[in-house]
Amino acid sequence: MxxxxxxxxxxxxxxxxxxxxQWQTDKAPKPEPVLASQSGTDSSDAFVPESDLADGDIPATDAPVSAARRLVTITTDTLKLSIDTRGGDVVHAELLEHDDELNSDDKFVLLRNGTDFVHVAQSGLIGRDGPDARADGRPVYQAEQSAFELAADQDSLSVPMTYTNDQGVVFTKTFTLHRDQHLVEVSYRINNRSAEPVQAQLYAQLKQSEVDPDAEGGNALMASAYRGPAYSTTDTRYTKYDFQDVREANLNQTTEGGWVGMLQHYFVAAWIAPEQETNQLYSRARSNEGIIGFKAPLVDVAPGAEQTLTAKLWLGPKLQDEMAAAATNLDLTVDYGWLWFIxxxxxxxxxxxxxxxxxxxxxxxxxxxxxxxxxxxxxxxxxxxxxxxxxxxxxxxxxxxxxxxxxxxxxxxxxxxxxxxxxxxxxxxxxxxxxxxxxxxxxxxxxxxxxxxxxxxxxxxxxxxxxxxxxxxxxxxxxxxxxxxxxxxxxxxxxxxxxxxxxxxxxxxxxxxxxxxxxxxxxxxxxxxxxxxxxxxxxxxxxxxxxxxxxx
Structure with a gap:
């Protein structure tokens, strides 16, 4: 030879x-371009999953809300987030340590809620008494101010937002961010001041348009990085579940812990479910958007009692060591293919x-x-x-x-x-x-x-x-x-x-x-x-x- x-x-x-x-990249049929009228700019006008109660317990959530709403900005050394007070969704996320382009003054935007492209991180409480299951739409939270920033002498920053329902139950949604980290803790404290038990269920999901008009065109001689949904369970360490899969079948996996994510080149947004709970992972196709999320178990809060439900949100680059510490198998989103062992x-x-x-x-x-x-x-x-x-x-x-x-x-x-x-x-x-x-x-x-x-x-x-x-x-x-x-x-x-x-x-x-x-x-x-x-x-x-x- x-x-x-x-x-x-x-x-x-x-x-x-x-x-x-390239064949792997091109074999799936391409979805139709996203229309501005289809995506809209209202992140709260979105799919809300059914709770574990019987069908019909969760009313529609498309009704308009008359209460005032605004964006709350949270800034640390690594992240700049915009939170929509309606629903408390993360509708914009900038990664402050990463330029959008080389030597650019603009920072890389991971989440955004535009007319031509949507990628947002949503969460809420459903169930019989969950505020996100109201007949008149999702709740509008109240925050003390419109902008919060991590001070030089602070290692962490907590931003509480509150909502009180007609029965006097106080729901406090708190975002906690830490210095030099890309992990966001999102917690719900349910303070039941009513005379009846409160039943609620935590859910969190990522919604993204199937077509990104700003994505760079692939080179015919180069393989393209994966963009789309993925998840992890105790049985399946890491699985891509692309937009075509979402359109063809609704994901329905039960697992202890687990996570769901939206992947793209170099970066990932992922909801990490409660580790010690048995959670249900799901997906839905809505218009030209894909949704992947999880539901935690139902909880009952007795009259006069309090209970806190917590999930974690990773918003950042694919840093293997940090992701491995944040959640089991999250580091596998750095996908080296079938030759990973080399x-x-x-x-x-x-x-x-x-x-x-x-x-x-x-x-x-x-x-x-x-x-x-x-x-x-x-x-x-x-x-x-x-x-x-x-x-x-x-x-x-x-x-x-x-x-x-x-x-x-x-x-x-x-x-x-x-x-x-x-x-x-x-x-x-x-x-x-x-x-x-x-x-x-x-x-x-x-x-x-x-x-x-x-x-x-x-x-x-x-x-x-x-x-x-x-x-x-x-x-x-x-x-x-x-x-x-x-x-x-x-x-x-x-x-x-x-x-x-x-x-x-x-x-x-x-x-x-x-x-x-x-x-x-x-x-x-x-x-x-x-x-x-x-x-x-x-x-x-x-x-x-x-x-x-x-x-x-």
């Missing part, structure tokens, strides 16, 4: 992978090295050195096998002349020759087969790891998660492939195959024009290390007389 055919194998595997990924260690290695060099580009370079160092025994076996195979060519030609079209005898003769000369015909393929999963895994690490978003390398490379703006790295990568091709011994005599091999560096350069700069950097450094290793191995083979004989 000569080097050129191995390169062709890489190309075929790579193209097949990209085509399969991607996870690669990311840990990247993260470890970055802690020393404080530069993600240098960490990629050092990771490449580590990977190629580990693979060196295979690389040495590859080039040794290539040299021995070249030496056997005259004997293989003689076998073909002797046996002609008798493939069985030809095969037997080749196997005896390989055994006699101690040559493994597959020795040149093994490093390629090992390297391809590593390449694909690193592709997903660079695609999914928010730490690399807007991470600079040096000079013109100011974002490793996007393509090289001047295409310098892809061109250098193609040139390094050309050098490897010229250094490698070959037995190809067919003119057509020779032309295909000559065009391989050009074809690969074209592919890599759109690849993330970090991935291209890895492949370029890997090629440079390969050139150095190849030069050293061939020198050792020349001392043994193998390379010179193979090249003669």
């Amino acid at each position: 000569e080097s050129q055919r191995n390169i062709l194998l890489i190309a075929l595997l790579l193209v097949s992978f990209l085509i399969w990924q 991607a996870q260690p690669l990311f840990k290695l990247l993260q470890f090295l970055q802690g020393f060099v404080v530069n993600w580009g240098l960490a990629i370079v050092l990771t490449t050195f580590a990977v190629r160092g580990i693979m060196y025994p295979l690389t040495k076996a590859q080039y040794t096998s290539m040299a021995k195979m070249r030496m056997l060519q005259p004997k293989l030609v003689a076998l073909r002349e002797r046996y002609g079209d008798d493939r069985q005898k030809m095969s037997q003769g080749m196997m005896e020759l390989y055994k006699k000369e101690k040559v493994n015909p597959l020795g040149g393929c093994l490093p390629i087969l090992v390297q391809m999963p590593i390449f694909i895994s690193l592709y997903w690490v660079l695609m999914e790891s928010v730490e690399l978003r807007h991470a600079p390398f040096f000079l013109w490379i100011d974002d490793l998660s996007v393509r090289d703006p001047y295409f310098v790295l892809p061109i250098l990568m193609g040139a390094s492939m050309f050098v490897i091709q010229k250094m490698s011994p070959t037995t190809v005599t067919d003119p057509m195959q020779q032309k295909v091999m000559q065009f391989m560096p050009i074809i690969f350069t074209f592919f890599f024009l759109w690849f993330p700069a970090g991935l291209t950097l890895y492949w370029l450094v890997s090629n440079v290390v390969t050139i150095a290793q190849q030069w050293y191995i061939f020198r050792q083979l020349e001392k043994k007389g193998l390379h010179s004989k193979a090249a003669s």
Whole structure:
């Protein structure tokens, strides 16, 4: 197996992978564009789930509310939230540590409630006495002021909002945010000042438009990151439940704990259900929107008693360590695909090295050195096998002349020759087969790891998660492939195959024009290390007389 055919194998595997990924992205039918009149701007005019009571106990919630409503703003060092006092929904969320675009003054907006796109986090109390089950619409909460901000000497900020029903029951919905965190605690304190028991049930859900008009168009040569619903149960650690699934069937899963989320590239919004309770996960399709949520168990609050119900809301980047601490399996939303068992260690290695060099580009370079160092025994076996195979060519030609079209005898003769000369015909393929999963895994690490978003390398490379703006790295990568091709011994005599091999560096350069700069950097450094290793191995083979004989 000569080097050129191995390169062709890489190309075929790579193209097949990209085509399969794009097919995965495009196979689902596209929903119709969202109309402004369908989405509206009223987050409270939304699906409210049935409680665990009999059907008919939950009246419609579309009736207008005459009470005044407003937005309450909560700002910490990491989050800026806007809460609609009607229902107490989070209708806008900015991530203050993340720019919308590189070097932009605007911050990344995770939740918003616009005319063309809706993504909001809703919660409430349903059941017989739940305020969100009222016949005249969802409750309008009262807050002491319209803006709250975490002070420099505070580690946490709690914002209570109250609503009192006609029976005198006081419902206090409190948002608690902590410094340097993306987790929001949302609690309901039910103070039953009435003479009758109060029965209520906590629910929380995420609503999102199926089509995002601001989403960047996917590149035909690049796999797209998943956007849509997902959930976790005790039986299923992490499952995507895309908008098509939501339209086709209502999710109905019962689990202890669990979470539901809306995923997108680098970021996630997720409701985390009470861990010690048995909760019901659900989904609904509404117009051109998808809804996924959970319901906690019904509770009874005796007259004169109080009870607090709590859920948690993650609003932030896909930071694996923080998400793992926030909820079981929430870190799996950093989806490395079916090669996660390779991607996870690669990311840990990247993260470890970055802690020393404080530069993600240098960490990629050092990771490449580590990977190629580990693979060196295979690389040495590859080039040794290539040299021995070249030496056997005259004997293989003689076998073909002797046996002609008798493939069985030809095969037997080749196997005896390989055994006699101690040559493994597959020795040149093994490093390629090992390297391809590593390449694909690193592709997903660079695609999914928010730490690399807007991470600079040096000079013109100011974002490793996007393509090289001047295409310098892809061109250098193609040139390094050309050098490897010229250094490698070959037995190809067919003119057509020779032309295909000559065009391989050009074809690969074209592919890599759109690849993330970090991935291209890895492949370029890997090629440079390969050139150095190849030069050293061939020198050792020349001392043994193998390379010179193979090249003669």
